[in-house]
Amino acid sequence: MNDIDSDSGQALEPSPDNPSAVPPAIPAKPSVLRARLAKILASSGVRAAEDDGVPSHFGFGVDRIDAALRGNAGVDGLPRAALHELHAASKDDRTSTAAMALLLAQRCRNLDQEERPILWISESGEARRQGRLYPPGLAELGIDPDSILHVDAPDAIAALRAAADGVQSSAMAAVIIELAGKKPRGLDLTATRRLSLSAQKSGTLSLILRSGSDPDNPLPTAAFSRWSVAAAPSLALEANAPGHPAFDINLLRHRSGLYGLSARLEWNRDDQVFREQPSEQNTPDTGAVPALAAVRTDHQDTRAA
Amino acid sequence: MLTEKIRGAMVIMAADRQAVSLGLGTGMKLADARARVPDLLAFDHQPLVDADLLSRLAEACERYTPMVAVEPPYALILDITGAAHLHGDEERLAQDAEDRLDAAGYGSDWALAGTPDAALALARHGLKEGAEAQLPVSALAMDAKTHQSLERAGLYHIGDLAERPRANLAARFGMDLTLRLDRILGLEDRPIDPLRRIGNIVTERRFAEPLTHIDAALACLSELFAEAAERLNERGQGARMIRMMLFRCDGDVARLGLETGAPTRDAALFKRLLRERIEALNDELNPGFGYDLIRLSIVASEMLAPQQLRLEGGEDRRGDEVALVSQLSTRLGRDRVQKFAAADSHIPEQGLLALPALNAPPPVPWKRQSPDNPPMRPLHMFDPPQRVQVIAEVPDGPPYRFTWRRKSHQVMRYEGPERIASEWWQRKDGQQPGKGGLTRDYYRVEDARGRRYWLFRHGLYGEEKANPDWYVHGLFA
Numbered sequence: 001m002n003d004i005d006s007d008s009g010q011a012l013e014p015s016p017d018n019p020s021a022v023p024p025a026i027p028a029k030p031s032v033l034r035a036r037l038a039k040i041l042a043s044s045g046v047r048a049a050e051d052d053g054v055p056s057h058f059g060f061g062v063d064r065i066d067a068a069l070r071g072n073a074g075v076d077g078l079p080r081a082a083l084h085e086l087h088a089a090s091k092d093d094r095t096s097t098a099a100m101a102l103l104l105a106q107r108c109r110n111l112d113q114e115e116r117p118i119l120w121i122s123e124s125g126e127a128r129r130q131g132r133l134y135p136p137g138l139a140e141l142g143i144d145p146d147s148i149l150h151v152d153a154p155d156a157i158a159a160l161r162a163a164a165d166g167v168q169s170s171a172m173a174a175v176i177i178e179l180a181g182k183k184p185r186g187l188d189l190t191a192t193r194r195l196s197l198s199a200q201k202s203g204t205l206s207l208i209l210r211s212g213s214d215p216d217n218p219l220p221t222a223a224f225s226r227w228s229v230a231a232a233p234s235l236a237l238e239a240n241a242p243g244h245p246a247f248d249i250n251l252l253r254h255r256s257g258l259y260g261l262s263a264r265l266e267w268n269r270d271d272q273v274f275r276e277q278p279s280e281q282n283t284p285d286t287g288a289v290p291a292l293a294a295v296r297t298d299h300q301d302t303r304a305a
Numbered sequence: 306m307l308t309e310k311i312r313g314a315m316v317i318m319a320a321d322r323q324a325v326s327l328g329l330g331t332g333m334k335l336a337d338a339r340a341r342v343p344d345l346l347a348f349d350h351q352p353l354v355d356a357d358l359l360s361r362l363a364e365a366c367e368r369y370t371p372m373v374a375v376e377p378p379y380a381l382i383l384d385i386t387g388a389a390h391l392h393g394d395e396e397r398l399a400q401d402a403e404d405r406l407d408a409a410g411y412g413s414d415w416a417l418a419g420t421p422d423a424a425l426a427l428a429r430h431g432l433k434e435g436a437e438a439q440l441p442v443s444a445l446a447m448d449a450k451t452h453q454s455l456e457r458a459g460l461y462h463i464g465d466l467a468e469r470p471r472a473n474l475a476a477r478f479g480m481d482l483t484l485r486l487d488r489i490l491g492l493e494d495r496p497i498d499p500l501r502r503i504g505n506i507v508t509e510r511r512f513a514e515p516l517t518h519i520d521a522a523l524a525c526l527s528e529l530f531a532e533a534a535e536r537l538n539e540r541g542q543g544a545r546m547i548r549m550m551l552f553r554c555d556g557d558v559a560r561l562g563l564e565t566g567a568p569t570r571d572a573a574l575f576k577r578l579l580r581e582r583i584e585a586l587n588d589e590l591n592p593g594f595g596y597d598l599i600r601l602s603i604v605a606s607e608m609l610a611p612q613q614l615r616l617e618g619g620e621d622r623r624g625d626e627v628a629l630v631s632q633l634s635t636r637l638g639r640d641r642v643q644k645f646a647a648a649d650s651h652i653p654e655q656g657l658l659a660l661p662a663l664n665a666p667p668p669v670p671w672k673r674q675s676p677d678n679p680p681m682r683p684l685h686m687f688d689p690p691q692r693v694q695v696i697a698e699v700p701d702g703p704p705y706r707f708t709w710r711r712k713s714h715q716v717m718r719y720e721g722p723e724r725i726a727s728e729w730w731q732r733k734d735g736q737q738p739g740k741g742g743l744t745r746d747y748y749r750v751e752d753a754r755g756r757r758y759w760l761f762r763h764g765l766y767g768e769e770k771a772n773p774d775w776y777v778h779g780l781f782a
Binding site: 133139239 | 629632644645653656657662676679680681683687717755756782
């Protein structure tokens with residue numbers, strides 16, 4: 001296997017979608033160079049942007065954050081063909097973390113022409129104790145419950161195996177695996193590396209969800225990025241009613257060395273984007289949420305509501 | 306010797322050969338038998354164990370024909386129509402079965418006949434084919450009174466009855482008797498109820514030398530599936546349910562079943578699923594002295610048009626999804642791989658179904674949300690709801706502070722109540738006041754740290770309950 005950690009495409013600035021732009025000074029045939037470049041690209045975790053008309057990266061829909069996540073790849077946002085980790089900041093933030101993972105998967109799914117399902121894998125014991133996914137609630141977030149393929153795994157090992165199969169198959173838009181506890185059985189560098197490599201090969205977004213973990217002192221994994229997610233107070237609506245889902249996200253680790261990126265996001269179901277919550281809490285009585293600056297009109301999913 | 310207590314006395318239900326030779330038999334009281342043979346061994350009669358043994362024998366007999374029916378309490382019926390030539394002829398098939406049973410330590414009586422009832426009657430009375438007329442009238446298996454009156458009329462054998470006009474017999478003893486008579490005489494056939502449905506397509510392989518290696522057996526199954534797939538292809542069908550039987554030469558039968566998410570003829574997929582299935586087995590396949598017959602049948606199949614590659618290239622994603630669902634269902638069990646479906650109930654926890662993804666119904670659109678509203682239903686749900694201690698300013702008002710899992714939460718924002726009545730029409734006398742079940746008042750609340758909860762008060766204060774309990778039913782994102 002090629003080492004994917006060492007040089008995650010540092011020298012790959014020449015835009016990969018136009019490999020013929022290699023300087024002609026090198027005495028080698030263009031076809032040879034092209035093959036070599038493709039090989040490097042394939043092994044570096046950076047998939048060529050727009051290699052089959054589908055964007056290779058996805059973001060939150062918030063320009064500030066997506067631009068900050070650019071890293072070495074030269075494309076805004078996070079790579080789809082990779083493994084990302086979401087940690088619940090505390091045990092009580094499990095629901096918010098699950099929502100964040102589902103919403104990111106949903107944004108990713110909206111990029112596709114085809115409607116591929118999202119594979120959601122959870123441990124049955126944890127779901128029984130801490131609450132299970134409730135389809136009408138998914139619909140309320142703008143995620144079609146029919147797009148979820150739910151696997152109720154008996155334990156963490158079975159969950160990881162199911163995830164490995166899901167990531168390999170490329171039939172899924174995203175694979176989300178939820179693991180509870182400080183140190184779930186079977187979750188180690190090898191397992192995550194395997195997931196990560198499969199994700200690169202198949203182009204399937206893979207998300208690991210952790211609750212009850214210690215985000216400041218996490219297990220070493222091969223994830224491309226690691227986030228901590230917490231619930232945030234929402235902007236109140238009329239009559240002081242709880243408002244739209246709000247999250248505090250915090251980037252803990254990124255392959256390109258980014259660190260400390262944090263934001264308070266609010267989910268807009270109707271447009272299927274996140275937006276930054278204004279820090280001021282002086283909500284007027286109308287409770288009107290500020291108008292959205294830039295709505296990405298290209299992915300308005302009509303089925304979403 | 307097996308005994309059972311009937312009307313206060315221990316009665317012999319079954320006796321072995323030695324006991325029979327001593328003049329003991331069924332129906333005799335145990336005390337009488339003990340008086341004759343003092344050192345007699347008696348055990349309790351366990352009909353369920355017998356039935357279990359009989360059905361195991363029936364399974365072992367499926368090597369001869371797929372049409373095996375259990376005829377309680379002590380008989381098996383094999384429909385060997387079209388199957389006898391595989392063993393030479395009918396006699397040799399029956400002899401082979403007797404030998405195998407004998408080797409396993411079971412004595413047996415058998416008979417060949419045109420109808421199941423005739424064969425049963427012949428076997429029970431130790432006669433062979435064509436001897437129906439010599440059967441006693443008790444072979445009709447009517448009640449004792451009928452048998453007695455028949456004999457009193459001078460009709461001792463089936464042959465005597467057969468000569469009589471049916472109308473008179475029917476007038477005297479009822480239609481039932483003539484029906485039974487016709488069945489024994491082979492004038493009327495009775496369909497038997499085989500243990501299992503026969504597959505549409507059955508492929509099998511017999512081995513002169515039993516296979517003792519699992520790998521060889523699995524390879525054989527793959528070959529059998531490829532054969533079956535060819536025949537499916539001719540019909541334009543694909544397999545949905547596959548059953549495999551591995552007959553061990555000592556009579557044990559291992560059964561394996563596979564189900565796929567969509568009709569398939571893909572041998573590679575079959576191989577993968579088979580491997581998953583074997584890994585998921587509780588007790589491993591044990592070839593013992595080897596398998597001498599391996600059979601694969603396609604139990605359920607569906608139309609599957611020949612696949613066409615897409616013009617623009619690219620792989621078939623739908624097929625990938627089906628393969629993944631089949632694979633996961635095979636490994637984890639079909640109930641663990643689910644698709645959600647809406648159920649027709651407004652009670653929140655009853656409004657959904659998690660159905661096996663293997664044969665999920667086509668999706669039905671979910672309720673649309675009104676734009677600009679925040680989520681009104683939680684992402685995670687507790688079923689059953691969890692108790693919370695709530696302090697409210699007024700007993701029928703919104704919560705002010707609540708304690709859940711030993712943590713206190715101050716309510717900063719709330720919305721509600723959303724009143725959800727119980728399904729009183731489902732209850733007995735539900736239309737009468739006080740009997741319709743408790744109404745729930747739901748509140749969406751947010752605490753100081755920004756976590757959003759779905760709480761409800763169970764029962765209307767004062768009207769339905771003096772001191773209603775509070776529960777947390779779900780968590781919002």
